[in-house]
Amino acid sequence: MKLFKLVPLFILLAAPLFSFQEGYASWYGGKFHGRKTANGEIFNTYDFTAAHRSLPFGTKIKVTNTANGRSVIVRINDRGPFVKGRIIDLSQAAAAELDMIRSGTAYVRLTEAGEDETAERPQTVRAAEGPLYLVQAGSFKQRENAEKLYALLNGSGIAAAYESSAGGDITRVVxxxxxxxxxxxxxxxxxxxxxxxxxxRVSQ
Incomplete structure (x- = not known):
């Protein structure tokens, strides 16, 4: 009589990538539009995409602005942000959905998007929604003058940013x-x- 050894059978169930993550989100666009992302794609500021330090490329994440409850589904196609305290870097289109363009950052909650959620929202901004614009408030050869205007605008609640000319000799406040x-x-x-x-001008 042969004896058979019973071997336990384990069934592996697919586990979610993570339950949730909370922290500050920022956004990027402008000069990065048209450049390659970390996964080799061409970055389009009007796509709903984002950069994350560790999530696999192609992962779809639901990002919720905890201050106003607005949310957006984004696809991870880049790496970053590399600023301490920030957990995700959103495309300009995604940031606009969360109403955080002016503030520049927002405290958000990240959760893995379900299939039903990803089907609810388009992956690219519809042309009917129109483009976003960049307003140049000043252009300076001396950096210190640009810094003064930058401080004035941000101190007045206007989220300004710096932009450099191709040669790097001109600093614009936009x-x-x-x-x-x-x-x-x-x-x-x-x-x-x-x-x-x-x-x-239309943001590039």
Whole structure:
């Protein structure tokens, strides 16, 4: 009589990548539009994508702005952010969905997106929603003058950023990610600060 040894059979169930993660999100666009991401794709600031330090490329994540409850589904296609205290870097389109363009950062909650959720939202901003604009408030050869304007705008609640010329000799102070319907109000706020002449262009 043969004796058979019983071998335990283990069934491995697919586990979620993570339960949730909370921390600060930032966004990027502008000069990065058209450049290669860490997974080799061409970055499109109007796509719903994001950079994360460790999640696998292609992972779809639900990002919720805890301050206003707005959420967006993004696909991980890049690495970052590399700033302490931040957990995800969003495309400009995703940041606009969360209403965090002006603030630049927002405290968010990350959860893995379910199949039903990914089907609810398009992966690219519809053309009907219109482009985002970049408003140039000043252009300077001396960096210290740009820093003064930058401080003035941010101190007045206007989220400004720096932009350098191709040669690096000119520093511009700009307000990125402005919706068309917000341009008039922004121009009035800048005018009240003594900035009457501005340049407006579609964000690249």
């Amino acid at each position: 307000v990125p990610g402005v919706k068309e319907e917000d341009l008039g109000a922004l121009k009035n706020r800048l005018k009240a600060l003594g900035i009457a002449e501005v340049l407006v």
